[in-house]
Amino acid sequence: MMNLEQVKARFPEYARDIKLNLSTVLGGTGAPGLTEAQALGTALACAVAVRSNELAAVVEGIAGDKLDRARRDAARAAAAVMAMNNVYYRFTHFVGDAEYGKLPARLRMNVIGNPGIEKAEFELYSLAVSAINGCEFCIRAHEKVVREAGIGREGVQSAARIAAVITAAAGVLATVSDAEAAVAA
Structure with a gap:
């Protein structure tokens, strides 16, 4: 398993800013505005959401015992349920017909009500993943819950920044991996 320094060493010069930002957010x-555990849980949820097993492993390595099993599971659950919800609710928003919003979703999402960790922290993970997935409806809903739970704008901004950096880093690593595979072939 690679650590953060090994992963950053793979970044090409054109992605220097992403490499520096990755060091900062992790x-x-x-x-x-976030505790270290909140930030790391958010980063893990984002890494899972962008399908970067490499970054997820790095985040888990950095987290060590700062993220217990419940937080790790909740981060993965947030990425999974938001992958579904963001598509569905983005559709109901984009279609432009309010009647769709009145229909029952008929999607199981029990983990949102019982995430195994503090609800505000799960909502924070969900907010960051929703930012990645571009679902305005979900972003607004999760931001409201997070703010009502006492996480300030600075914490919300930090979650969005983590989502942005993890997404960019995953893209760079995927490009580098593709180039490495092409050279090896």
Whole structure:
């Protein structure tokens, strides 16, 4: 398993800013308004959401015992359920017919009501994943719950920044991996 320094060493020069931002958001002070566990759980949910097993492993390595099994499971659950919900609710928003919003979703999403961790923290993970997936309806809903739970704008912004950096880093790593595979072939 690669650690953060090994992963960053794979970044080409054109992605220097992404590499620096990755160090910042995964560092102890890179997410103002969030606890270290909240920031790392958010980063894990984002890495899973962008399908980067490499970044997920790095985040879990950094987290060590700062993220217990319940938080790790909740981060993965947030990525999974938001993959479904963001598509569905983005559709109901984009279709432009309010009647769709009145129909029952008929989608199981029990984990949102019982995530195994504090609801606000799960909502924070869900907010970041919804930002990645571009679902305005879900972003607004999760941001409202997070703010009502006492996480300030700075914490919400940190979650969005983590989502942005993890997404960009995953894209760079995928491109580098594709190039490495092409050279090896």
